[in-house]
Amino acid sequence: MAGAGNAWATWRGWMTRRRTEAAAVETPDPAVHVHVPERALQVTPPPRAVAVTAPDSPPYPARPAHPAEAVPWTLRVAAEGMWRLLLVGAGIWVLLQVVGTLRIVALAFVAALLISALLEPTVSWLRRHGVPRGLAAALTFLGGLVGIALVAWFVVWQVSANLSEVTGHVNEGIRQIKSWLETGPMHLTDTQINQFSSQLTKVIGTNSDQITSFGFSTVSVVVEIVTGVFLAAFCTFFLLYDGERIWGWCLRLLPVRSRMSAAGAGPRAWATLTAYVRGTVVVAFIDSLSIGIGIYLLGVPLAMPIAVIIFLGAFIPLVGALVTGTIAVLIGLVTHGPVTALLVLAVLLGVQQIEGHLLQPLILGRAVRVHPLAVILAVACGSIIGGIGGAVVAVPLVAVTNTVVGYLRARHAVDEDVRAALTAAAAPE
Known part of the structure; x- marks a missing residue:
């Protein structure tokens, strides 16, 4: 008990000293003068708070009034072009069916x-x-x-x-x-x-x-x-x-507004067709004459009838003379053996190279400007659609189409230039 009493007395003494020191700080001694500057006595207002605004965020798009407005523009343009392309393809298919029926x-x-x-x-x-x-x-x-x-x-x-x-x-x-x-x-x-x-x-x-x-x-x-x-x-x-x-x-x-374009394209298409037929006849004659002389010198029978058949086959460019010339190869094989057949084949290939690299560019190049790849593809498509007749018709059709499209494009460009010149002349200065 004595130890507890001493501890209590010690704690009370410590608390009394703390209260006395606090009172001395709060009540300064009048005898002690402390100089305080006026600037220190002025009360500075707290700094004004600056309003910080968040960056503008795009508003949430409103629901479009029509469902078509929600479709991206690129997709809409592609869809417009696709359904028009499908309609054109369907029209071409119907036309081919009619032509096939009335072949x-x-x-x-x-x-x-x-x-x-x-x-x-x-x-x-x-x-x-x-x-x-x-x-x-x-x-x-x-x-x-x-x-x-x-x-x-x-x-x-x-x-x-x-x-x-x-x-x-x-x-x-x-x-x-x-x-x-x-x-x-x-x-x-x-x-x-x-x-x-x-x-x-x-x-x-x-x-x-x-x-x-x-x-x-x-x-x-x-x-x-x-x-x-x-x-x-x-x-x-x-x-x-x-x-x-x-x-x-x-x-x-035709409609009135289309007659002028058709009237200008028609004579040009006919001139292209005439030049193609004339050139093809010349090329076919040279092919048949060259191959006929070659197989005659090799002793193959029926040289003249084979030459006539080659002349008719040469109306299919690049491949017609070669295909019909296989008749001469077969006859040479049966009548004179494989050596003569190989020689006839060499004659055919030689004439074919001369036709493709010399006769076609020289005779038909200026009048019928169609790439050889386009010729081969046209002959293949024509033979698939219409057989031999389709193969004969395919190349002149491509040549005429090329001429007509080129003329219409040039005419459209001239019309645009004339329209722009008239608009500029009519504009006030």
């Missing part, structure tokens, strides 16, 4: 256009020398028919005159092939060859129905060809006789 009529009319482009300069020459239009068209048309008939007669005459020789060469070629199968690396026997022949005969007998149907389809194709020939001849005569009035009637079917 005979379409090909006959296009053939008439090509023949008219070839014969029209003759009609113009006769009219310049005082021959009436009807008589000039009739004379030119009859002259063309006579020329075609003479060529056909010559081909038939050559084939019939050399048929026995060709048959003998074919039989000799078959005998050589049989001998090679027996004595060559295959070492076949007569029994195996006869078995193969009997199997081939059996296959032909089994598929006789298909062969018969193919024969009927061939007859129908012949009928279509004859019909197309007569229709093409009919159209050719009237295009030669009344082509200008037919073109004027076609112009009157």
Whole structure:
């Protein structure tokens, strides 16, 4: 207990001393004078608070009034172009379907256009020398028919005159092939060859129905060809006789604002077509003459009929003469063996290189400015769509389209310049 009392006394003494010191600080002694500057006695107001504003943030976009306004502009432009492209593609597809259904009529009319482009300069020459239009068209048309008939007669005459020789060469070629199968690396026997022949005969007998149907389809194709020939001849005569009035009637079917452009593009398209047909005839003649002389010197029979076929095939640029020339390669193989066939193939490839690198640029380059890649693609697309007729028509169609589009673009640019000049002249100074 005594220790607790001492501790309590000690704590009370310490607290008393603290109170005394605090009272002395709060009540200064009057005898002690402390100088305080007036500036220290002035009360400085606290600094004014500066308002700090947050940077402007874009407001949340309001919901568009129409759903189309929420679509980005680029996507809207792409969609507009796509549906228009789809409509154009659908229109082209419908047009191709109609042309495919009326294939005979379409090909006959296009053939008439090509023949008219070839014969029209003759009609113009006769009219310049005082021959009436009807008589000039009739004379030119009859002259063309006579020329075609003479060529056909010559081909038939050559084939019939050399048929026995060709048959003998074919039989000799078959005998050589049989001998090679027996004595060559295959070492076949007569029994195996006869078995193969009997199997081939059996296959032909089994598929006789298909062969018969193919024969009927061939007859129908012949009928279509004859019909197309007569229709093409009919159209050719009237295009030669009344082509200008037919073109004027076609112009009157167009809207008034489009007639001037069509009237300017039409003659240019016709000039391009005429130049193409003339140049193609020259190139085809040179190809057929060169290949015909080559295979004649090599001793291949039917050289002249093959040359005529090559002339017709050369109307398909770059590939026609080569494809039709394979007939000469096959005949050379059957009649004279593989060496002659290789030589004929070398002649074909040489003439093909001359045509592609010299004749086509020199004769057709200025009139028909179409890249060789475009020619190949056009021939491929034309053959897929319309067969041989489509392959013949494809390149002149591309050439005419190129001319028309170029003319319309140039005319549009001139119209824009004239319109800008008139606007500048009418503006007040």
